[in-house]
Amino acid sequence: MKRGQAVMTLFEIRKMSAHLPNPVPRAGGVVSPCSACNVRHLTLCAALDDREVTEMSAIVSSVELGPGEPLFDEAEPAKNVFNVTAGAVKVYKLLPDGRRQMTGFLFPGDFLGLANEENYAYSAEAVTFTTLCRFPRKKLEGLLEKYPLMERRLLGMASHELAVAQEQMLLLGRKTAREKVASFLLMLSRRAVQRGQKDNPISVPMSRNDIGDYLGLTTETVSRTFTLLKQAGTITLLGNGKVELSDRKTLEVMSDGA
Amino acid sequence: MKRGQAVMTLFEIRKMSAHLPNPVPRAGGVVSPCSACNVRHLTLCAALDDREVTEMSAIVSSVELGPGEPLFDEAEPAKNVFNVTAGAVKVYKLLPDGRRQMTGFLFPGDFLGLANEENYAYSAEAVTFTTLCRFPRKKLEGLLEKYPLMERRLLGMASHELAVAQEQMLLLGRKTAREKVASFLLMLSRRAVQRGQKDNPISVPMSRNDIGDYLGLTTETVSRTFTLLKQAGTITLLGNGKVELSDRKTLEVMSDGA
DNA sequence: CGGGAAGTTGAAGAGCGTCAAAAGTAGTGG
DNA sequence: CCACTACTTTTGACGCTCTTCAACTTCCCG
Numbered sequence: 001m002k003r004g005q006a007v008m009t010l011f012e013i014r015k016m017s018a019h020l021p022n023p024v025p026r027a028g029g030v031v032s033p034c035s036a037c038n039v040r041h042l043t044l045c046a047a048l049d050d051r052e053v054t055e056m057s058a059i060v061s062s063v064e065l066g067p068g069e070p071l072f073d074e075a076e077p078a079k080n081v082f083n084v085t086a087g088a089v090k091v092y093k094l095l096p097d098g099r100r101q102m103t104g105f106l107f108p109g110d111f112l113g114l115a116n117e118e119n120y121a122y123s124a125e126a127v128t129f130t131t132l133c134r135f136p137r138k139k140l141e142g143l144l145e146k147y148p149l150m151e152r153r154l155l156g157m158a159s160h161e162l163a164v165a166q167e168q169m170l171l172l173g174r175k176t177a178r179e180k181v182a183s184f185l186l187m188l189s190r191r192a193v194q195r196g197q198k199d200n201p202i203s204v205p206m207s208r209n210d211i212g213d214y215l216g217l218t219t220e221t222v223s224r225t226f227t228l229l230k231q232a233g234t235i236t237l238l239g240n241g242k243v244e245l246s247d248r249k250t251l252e253v254m255s256d257g258a
Numbered sequence: 259m260k261r262g263q264a265v266m267t268l269f270e271i272r273k274m275s276a277h278l279p280n281p282v283p284r285a286g287g288v289v290s291p292c293s294a295c296n297v298r299h300l301t302l303c304a305a306l307d308d309r310e311v312t313e314m315s316a317i318v319s320s321v322e323l324g325p326g327e328p329l330f331d332e333a334e335p336a337k338n339v340f341n342v343t344a345g346a347v348k349v350y351k352l353l354p355d356g357r358r359q360m361t362g363f364l365f366p367g368d369f370l371g372l373a374n375e376e377n378y379a380y381s382a383e384a385v386t387f388t389t390l391c392r393f394p395r396k397k398l399e400g401l402l403e404k405y406p407l408m409e410r411r412l413l414g415m416a417s418h419e420l421a422v423a424q425e426q427m428l429l430l431g432r433k434t435a436r437e438k439v440a441s442f443l444l445m446l447s448r449r450a451v452q453r454g455q456k457d458n459p460i461s462v463p464m465s466r467n468d469i470g471d472y473l474g475l476t477t478e479t480v481s482r483t484f485t486l487l488k489q490a491g492t493i494t495l496l497g498n499g500k501v502e503l504s505d506r507k508t509l510e511v512m513s514d515g516a
Numbered sequence: 517c518g519g520g521a522a523g524t525t526g527a528a529g530a531g532c533g534t535c536a537a538a539a540g541t542a543g544t545g546g
Numbered sequence: 547c548c549a550c551t552a553c554t555t556t557t558g559a560c561g562c563t564c565t566t567c568a569a570c571t572t573c574c575c576g
Contacts, residue, residue, distance in 0.1 A: 093427075095428070096515055097515050101427055103424040122424060148403070148406060151409055160374045162420055163375070166361040166423065170351045173359040173471075173473070175353075208554075208555065218533055221532060223554095223555060224532095257355050258355070434564095465523085478564090478567095479563090481522095485524070485525085
C-alpha cells in the first residue's frame with residue numbers, strides 16, 4: 001500500500017492553474033487569502049461579511065497537496081479543520097486487515113475535519129492536486145462563539161452531511177452494482193453543478209479502485225459496470241477522466257432501482 | 259407491508275412502566291414534563307440549567323407510540339424534532355421497489371428529526387412501546403438563538419452522529435455478515451452502558467428483519483449468523499429478545515475483521 | 517389450546533469477489 | 547521521437563458468500 005508520493009509534474013501544475021482562476025495566496029502573503037476566495041459562497045465563510053472575513057483570514061493558512069498526499073490520518077489529534085478550495089480530496093476509514101471504505105469525496109467548498117472527539121475519525125488524502133484552507137480548531141472555536149451565524153452555518157453543513165451519509169448507507173446496504181455506479185455518476189454531476197460547472201461531461205478524477213472503495217465494490221466490478229453502461233449507450237468514456245452522461249434519464253431510473 | 263398497528267397490550271404497558279421509573283407527564287399537565295426527565299443528561303437539554311429547562315418545557319409535548327407505529331415519514335414536512343425518552347425507534351429510507359435501509363436505531367437520549375431541508379430525509383417508527391418529547395422546530399430554533407450552549411450541544415450531537423454514520427458505512431461496504439452481526443451486538447451493548455444499563459445480557463428488541471435491514475443483509479442471513487455465533491459459544495440466546503455476549507473478546511476481534 | 521407472525525433451516529442460484537492475464541496509458545530515458 | 551517501464555484499466559474464468567425460495571418450527575398472545 002503506497003501513498004504520499006508527492007511528485008508534482010508539469011501537467012499537474014497546469015491543471016492546478018486551470019482550477020484556480022484566482023489563486024489563493026499562501027498564508028503570510030500580503031493579501032488576505034480569504035478576500036479572493038472563489039468558493040466562499042459555498043463554505044463556512046458564507047456566513048461572514050467582508051470585515052469578518054478579513055478577521056477570519058488572520059487565523060487561516062493555505063495547504064497544497066499533490067495527488068496521493070495525505071492530509072491527516074485517522075486517530076491523529078484533530079488540530080485543524082479544512083475547507084477545500086481547489087482539487088479533490090478522499091476521506092476513508094480502514095479495517096485492520098487493510099479493507100478500506102471511502103466515506104466521501106470532497107470538492108471545492110466542502111468542509112472536513114469536524115471531529116467531536118480529540119482525534120480525527122477518518123483519514124484524508126488528496127486525489128488530484130489540491131488546495132485547502134486550514135483553520136486551527138481552537139481558534140475557530142473562538143470565532144464560532146463570536147459569530148453565531150457561523151455556528152449556525154456549521155450546523156447546517158453538518159446536518160446536510162448527515163443526510164448525504166444516510167443516502168450513502170442506502171446505497172451501500174441495498175443497491176446493486178449497476179445502481180451504485182449510476183448513483184455515483186449522477187452525484188458527481190449534481191455536485192459539479194453546485195460548484196458552478198456544467199452538468200454534462202463530468203470529471204471523474206479518482207481511480208476505479210477509489211470508486212470501488214466508495215461504493216463497496218471491487219475495482220473489477222466497477223470497471224465491468226462502466227463497460228456495461230458504455231455498451232448500453234448510457235455513458236461515453238471520453239478519456240482523461242471525463243465521462244459523458246449520454247442518457248441521463250436512464251441513469252436516473254437505474255440509480256433508484258428500476 | 260403493514261405498519262402502524264397501534265395495539266397496546268397489557269404486557270406492553272407493564273414494559274413501558276418498567277422503562278419509566280419517573281413517567282413523563284403529558285403536555286398540559288401541571289408538572290413540567292422536563293424537570294422529571296430521566297435522560298436529560300444525555301440529550302440536547304443537558305446544555306440547560308433548571309430555570310432554562312422550565313422555559314423549554316413550555317414548548318415541549320410528549321408523544322407515545324406502540325410497537326410499529328410511525329412517527330413520521332420520509333418527505334413529510336419536518337415540523338418537529340424529537341428526543342427519545344423511553345423505548346426504541348427505528349429510522350429508515352426506502353427505495354421505490356420497497357428495499358429498505360435502516361439508518362439507525364434510537365434509544366432514550368437520542369435525538370431525531372434534524373433536517374436541513376423542509377422535509378424529513380427518512381421515516382421513523384417505534385420498535386417497542388416508546389415515549390418521546392416533541393419540539394416544534396420553529397420554536398426550538400428561537401431557543402437555539404437564545405441559548406448558544408444549546409446550539410453548541412446540537413452541533414456536538416450532529417458531529418457525533420456523523421462519526422457513527424461513517425462507521426456504519428465501513429460496516430455496510432466492507433464487512434462480512436459475521437463481522438456485521440458481531441459489530442451490531444457490541445454496539446447495542448455499548449449504547450446500553452451509555453444509558454446506564456449493564457453491558458451484558460443485552461436487550462435486542464428489534465426483529466431479525468429489522469436487523470437485516472440495518473446491516474444490509476436478509477432476515478435469513480441474520481438468523482443463520484446468530485445460529486453460528488450461538489454454536490461457537492460466542493453468544494447465548496436467552497429468549498424474549500435478550501442476548502448474552504458469552505465471549506466478548508471473540509466478538510470484538512470478529513467485529514474488526516480477524 | 518390455537519392461529520399468525522417471527523424465526524430457523526435447507527437447497528439452489530445469482531451476483532459479486534478473487535485470481536490471473538492482457539490491454540491501455542502515462543511518464544521516463546535513450 | 548520512440549521505446550521502456552510501471553501502473554491503471556479491462557477482460558476472462560472460476561468460486562464463494564449471501565440471496566432467494568420454500569418448508570418447517572417456535573414463540574406469543576388471545
